[in-house]
Amino acid sequence: MKDAIGLKGVVRYKLFGPNGELKQEGQGCNIVTTQGDRYFVDLLSDAGAATIKLMSVGTGTAAVAKADTWLSGSASGSAATGWGTVTPVTNSGTPGNLQLVGTFAAGNATRNDLTRVGYTNLNPSADGLGTPNNSTTFFIAHGTLTPTVNKGANDSLIVTWDISFLGS
Secondary structure, three states: OOOOOEEEEEEEEEEEOOOOOEEEEEEEOEEEOHHHHHHHHHHHHOOOOOOOOEEEEEOOOOOOOOOOOOOOOOOOOOOOOOOEEEEEEEOOOOOOEEEEEEEEOOOOOOEEEEEEEEEEOOEOOOOOOOEOOOOOOOEEEEEEEEEEEEEOOOOEEEEEEEEEEEOO
């Protein structure tokens, strides 16, 4: 008998203009990092990892990888990286699915050429890079935004990340 558990993620986004009109939408790939694997094991063991709190965007061009420990192309300052409030929703209508919704409101993550997104259990901070949470810190997953996003100062970006837990 063989039993396998796997994780599969899909990243979708929508960019809205200042009047609420849909300007762009797309879908990208996702890699649950090695730290992400450890994060989910930590949660299952109830060892005390903080919940997912921060979604960040960047301008990286290197391929996302399992060994990534931070967002590709991340830069200091909220204008470069921005921060998104993350709302975890369990079982988003599909058993075995975790959905995370990151919201980058007007004034946050204002930048051209956004290509990457990632999430962590760091606490949000003014510079968009996160601060330690007095617990174990994990960079959980790294994904792409396809096509590239140009987010103006008055635009809002909503990133929806679905993680499906797969059985054998």
